[in-house]
Amino acid sequence: MHFDNLMEALGEFGRYQKVRFFLLCLFSIASAWHALNMVFIGASPEFHCDISALNVSQTPLENLSHSERKDLLIPPDSECYQYDLMETVTSMSGSFDERFLESRNATYPMPSRGGFNLVCEQSFWKSTTKSVFFAGRLCGAVVFGQLSDRFGRRPMFFIGCLMLLVAGTVASLAPSMAVFLPMYFCQGAAHTGAFLVAYTLATEMVGPRYRVIAGFVSQSFYSIGFMTLAGMAYFIREWRYLEIAITLPTVLFGLYWWVLPESIRWLISRGRDAEADKILRAAAATNGVTLDEDVVTALKQDPSMRASRQYYLVDCVRTWGMARLSLNVWFNWLVNAMVYYGLSLNTENLAGNPYLNFCVAGAVELPAYAMCILLLNKVGRRGPLILSMLVGGIACILSGLIPTGDSGALETLTVILAMVGKFGITASYGIIYLMAAEIFPTVIRNIGMGVASMSARIGGIVAPLILDLQSYSKPLPLVIFGGMSIFAGVLALLLPETAGKPLAFLFP
Structure with missing residues (x-):
């Protein structure tokens, strides 16, 4: 008996599969939040050099508004610099020269990015952070793929969720880039590895007629995560709070421990026949069908059903x-x-x-x-x-x-x-x-x-x-x-x- 024939007898997309498939799809939403959070966590708010501390008393700038002073002191499209105050005062009727530029500490018209101040000379950290995150995703894809084929899909999914929870929480509390970067790396590895395992589980638990629906419905939940992230970022502008908001829901996936089964295909390929039979009986009971007593034995008679x-x-x-x-x-x-x-x-x-x-x-x-x-x-x-x-x-x-x-x-x-x-x-x-x-x-x-x-x-x-x-x-x-x-x-x-x-x- 081929495995797809078993799925037809069991019910290609019965109640047992529907419930667990939906639960796996919910993880796609959380995975999208983490996959795309760099768009908002790494975004640069509007800023310009701090001119509030300048002493403009007894100068022509004294009676100007803050906005007018900014227009005079901040060069166009050069937020990291300002014109020298005294040269500006003496040259108000002439043109400015770049030799009068000097760097100042940046100030944000919105809450600062958690104290990291990643602008001007420190702006390289933003691209570095993206590279570190994608490096983590790359590592997670390889490591989780290898380990889930060796130790099973189910344990690696929960390890990924736990790793994601810890890394995301620590990253949101990070006092410096030295702490944030390794946690962001682990966050990328964890969410990618767990999503890959969840997608594989979802694909393996349905019959051939429903694989297309299963694959694309799972991806559609990812798109829902894409869209909802925009709403979360709109209302939660401080990146630390946004990081916490997308990380804490991972706790809920711990409840899957009692309902998410191991891959039947993987169990049979590893010779764990009793566990596979137990899961098949539970699925058959939920779907309202009866399987032959020797269903696992029949599967193993197919020479392609056991890895040597x-x-x-x-x-x-x-x-x-x-x-x-x-x-x-x-x-x-x-x-x-x-x-x-x-x-x-x-x-x-x-x-x-x-x-x-x-x-x-x-x-x-x-x-x-x-x-x-x-x-x-x-x-x-x-x-x-x-x-x-x-x-x-x-x-x-x-x-x-x-x-x-x-x-x-x-x-x-x-x-x-x-x-x-x-x-x-x-x-x-x-x-x-x-x-x-x-x-x-x-x-x-x-x-x-x-x-x-x-x-x-x-x-x-x-x-x-x-x-x-x-x-x-x-x-x-x-x-x-x-x-x-x-x-x-x-x-x-x-x-x-x-x-x-x-x-x-x-x-x-």
Whole structure:
């Protein structure tokens, strides 16, 4: 008996699976909060040099308002400097010269960023923090993938939640960057590892007809987290309180200890037949079905249902056929993550409120996932993956190359094209997530997914660096994002179609 045949007899998406699947989806919301918190935690509020302590008595500036003094003393687009007071007084009728600039301590018109004061000479810490966070995500993807295949999905999920709770809490209380950075690294590792395990559990517990729905509903909850983070950040402006607000709900996932089962596939692959049988009986009772007494024995009669040895990362590339698939999947993950995070972090270039822009960038993902749910079981995975990457890539390139000038209509068009690009890359990111879980055999699925997620983290690291190229050429980042999306879409032609096929257990 193949495992998918068992799922059909058990109920491919019965009450037992629905309850636990929904609980795993709730973690997707919390995971999105942590994955994207750097947009607000690392944001720079408006600031300028502190001019309140300057002695302007008996000078022409004495009778001016604070705003008028700021206009005279602060150079345009140079918040880290101010003009020398005495030179300003003697030159009020002339032009200012940069040789009179001097640095001052920054002051914020909003609460300071927890005392870190990451502006001017200290601004490099913001990019360093992002790199450290993504490095943590990269480490978590590899380590949790390897350990969950060795020790099980369930324990690694709870270890990830505990690690996330501790790291997030300590980070919110950190007195210095020396404490904050290692905690932020651990936060990135924990949320990525736990999310990867939760996604794998959700995929493995449903039957083949519901895998598409399961995958994209889980991603849709991630989008809900995307949007709700904007609302939380709008009302909680101090980063320490925001960090606490997104971390403390992790405590609730500890209650899953009594309801979240281990992966049946993993248990059977490890020879833990009694535990697998117990879970199957509980699921059958909840779903109102009866299974044969020797169901586990019947599963094990299939020679593909038991792993004969321990599997490692090298097994993903041991044969040419497996290496070709693995490298293609991993590269597609890298490109999808690079473009996805690049467009998400680029929301500040949209006209309007940054919190609303961020929320819209999350909202556009929901129709993309809805489209995938409606189409993928009917037309397959590979075709929509290729089409969404090509359309999204072309939209990104056009958005970058269209000269807007002072035309409001053209500016609106570039925003619409950017959102089309976000729509396309969101759809393709969800599809490659699903295809990766279906392409890798069970015995190396978490390892393969772990390296894929690691590749995505590399893409996330590269994305802000590409966005910095706007200082040289404004359309260049979108052109790069679009070109890489098109290239990866062409390479996806070499991937197999996985729709309607049973999940492989061992190597073909």
